[in-house]
Amino acid sequence: MIQHFKFKPLYNSKLPGWQLNFYNKSIYYEVIYNSDGSLTCVSPKDMVLDEQLEKEIQALMAFHVYD
Template sequence: MIQHFKFKPLYNAQLPGWQLNFYNARTYYEVIYNADGSLTCITPTNAVLDEQLAQEIQALMAFHVYD
C-alpha cells in the first residue's frame, strides 16, 4: 500500500513529467512518471516496480493529475 504520496511537476505543461515520492512496504521510493506513462525508479537504485505497484501509481496519477 502506498503511503505519503507526493508529486511535483518536472517541466511545464508543454513538456509533462512528474517526480513522485512515496513509501511502500517500509521502502522509500522516488520515481519519475514520464509523459508517456512509463515509470523510471530513481530510489532505490535500479529497483524494478512490480505490476501491482505500477497500477497503483497509475491510478493515483489519474486521480490527482488527469482529474
C-alpha cells in the same frame, strides 16, 4: 500500499512529466512518471517496480493529475 504520496512537475505546466515520492512496505521510492505513462525508478537504485505497484501509481496519477 502506497503511503505519503507526493508529486511535482518535472519541467513546467506545458510539458508533462512528474517526480513522485512515496513509501511502500517501509521503502522510500523516488520515481519519474514520464510523459508516455512509463515509470522510471530513481531510488532505490536499480529497483524494478512490480506490476501491482505500477497499477497503484497509475491510479493515483489518474486521480490527481488527469482528473
